[in-house]
Amino acid sequence: MDNTISIYTSTIASGVTFPRTAGGAQHDTGWDYPAWVVLSVEERQRMSRFVRFDDALLYCAAHSLKRQALSLHFPAIAPSEWRFSHEGNGKPVIANAVASDTIHFSLSHSWPVAAVAISRVRPCGVDVETEAGAPKNLDGMDAALHPAEQACLRDATDKRSCFLDLWTRKEAAAKALGCGLAWEFSSFHVCPRCGCVLCADGSPASVCARSVPFRPGVSLAVGWIGLVNDVLDIQTRCADANMLAPRPTGTRRPRPANGGPNGRSFAEAMERRQ
Numbered sequence: 001m002d003n004t005i006s007i008y009t010s011t012i013a014s015g016v017t018f019p020r021t022a023g024g025a026q027h028d029t030g031w032d033y034p035a036w037v038v039l040s041v042e043e044r045q046r047m048s049r050f051v052r053f054d055d056a057l058l059y060c061a062a063h064s065l066k067r068q069a070l071s072l073h074f075p076a077i078a079p080s081e082w083r084f085s086h087e088g089n090g091k092p093v094i095a096n097a098v099a100s101d102t103i104h105f106s107l108s109h110s111w112p113v114a115a116v117a118i119s120r121v122r123p124c125g126v127d128v129e130t131e132a133g134a135p136k137n138l139d140g141m142d143a144a145l146h147p148a149e150q151a152c153l154r155d156a157t158d159k160r161s162c163f164l165d166l167w168t169r170k171e172a173a174a175k176a177l178g179c180g181l182a183w184e185f186s187s188f189h190v191c192p193r194c195g196c197v198l199c200a201d202g203s204p205a206s207v208c209a210r211s212v213p214f215r216p217g218v219s220l221a222v223g224w225i226g227l228v229n230d231v232l233d234i235q236t237r238c239a240d241a242n243m244l245a246p247r248p249t250g251t252r253r254p255r256p257a258n259g260g261p262n263g264r265s266f267a268e269a270m271e272r273r274q
Contacts, residue, residue, distance in 0.1 A: 002120045003232045005222055007212060008069040009128070010061050010239040012054075012112040035064045038079040054111060062114035065239060066107050069116045074099050091178035106175050110134070110218075117222050122230065125175025125209075125223040127168040131160060132217065138163055145170075146189035146200075164219035165211055166190075172223035173197050173209035194228050212236060 039047065043063050050056040067079035076098065083095040092107070094100045106117045106126040110133035117126035135141075138160060142150050149166045156162035169190040174183045187200045195210040209223035212234055224231050 003230060004119075005124050005224060005231055005234050006069070006073070006118045007126060007220070007222060007234065007236045008065055008116045008118070008239060009214070009220070009236065010065045010114045012057055012061055012114075036060045038064050038067050040080075040083075058109050058111055058114060062107055062109040062116075065114050066105065066116045069118055070094075070099075070103065070105060073118050073120065074103055087178060089178045089182070091175070106172075108171075108175075113218055113220075115220060119224065119231075123176050123178065123225045125172045125177070127171035127175065127221050127223075128214075129164045129168050129219045130217060131164070134160075134164060144185040146186055148189045152192070161219070165192075165221075168219045168221035169195075169209040169211055169223070172221040173205075173207045174223070176207050176209070176223035176225050196228050210234065 036044065036047070039060065043059075047056050047059050050059060064079070067082050070082055071077060071079045077096055081096070084092050085095040086092055092105075094103060094105070102120060104119045104121075104123045106124050108115050108126050108128045110128050110130045112132065113128050113130055115126050115128040117124045141163065142153055145153065145163075145166060149170075153159055153162050153166065169192075170185050170188070173188075173190060174185070177183065188197055188205060190197050190209045192211070195208045197205040197207050197209060199205055207223055207225050208228050208231070209221055210231075212220045212222055214220040214236075222234055
């Protein structure tokens, strides 16, 4: 049995846009596909509704990364051919019949990082939180933590980093179960040493979560249904600087009030590129 969870990450470089190559095509991601071409019609429509250009960029990077990472594990389905639906609790699942029972995934993003977790044998969850994308003021948010986690936060030297580590482990566990924020976060805590999830009465839950080393300023965690030893290997692969290309050194992308490049809304900008 495969006891590995694979995590794929991509970071959007500062000042990115949707540049064209000399031939007029969208910039290549480095994964053999342009970043947004593999998105479905529904994903492109949702992407066009973002007001802030950065939000649209991150959505594009995350969902393109999701599709291309899935195809690395299931090459019979091209990135643009993946189909998705939602369970009753809202958790996204694969709708392609040939792969729906053989591969599990989870997606998360926090500016400027996107992360996708993939498992071949068990439901999984991933969460990434960056200091750049997190709320500036964390006052009162410790109320969402278990008392054991609140004590850990009080003793921490870097409280912001500690909070994000605690939060990502909890959310990764909740996403693996498929309940997300519907699970009362103060009612359980994740053991930072072994990754087991303990309920309010001290009994173990049927899910585990573990922090994954990344870079300073970014907290990344993965969760899975099962026991601690059911996952013995967590592999990470970075697609940094491949999803979208930065502008030449010394130039900056304009940031007008409406969030669109050069005074246009994001939808207008994308329409010009189709």
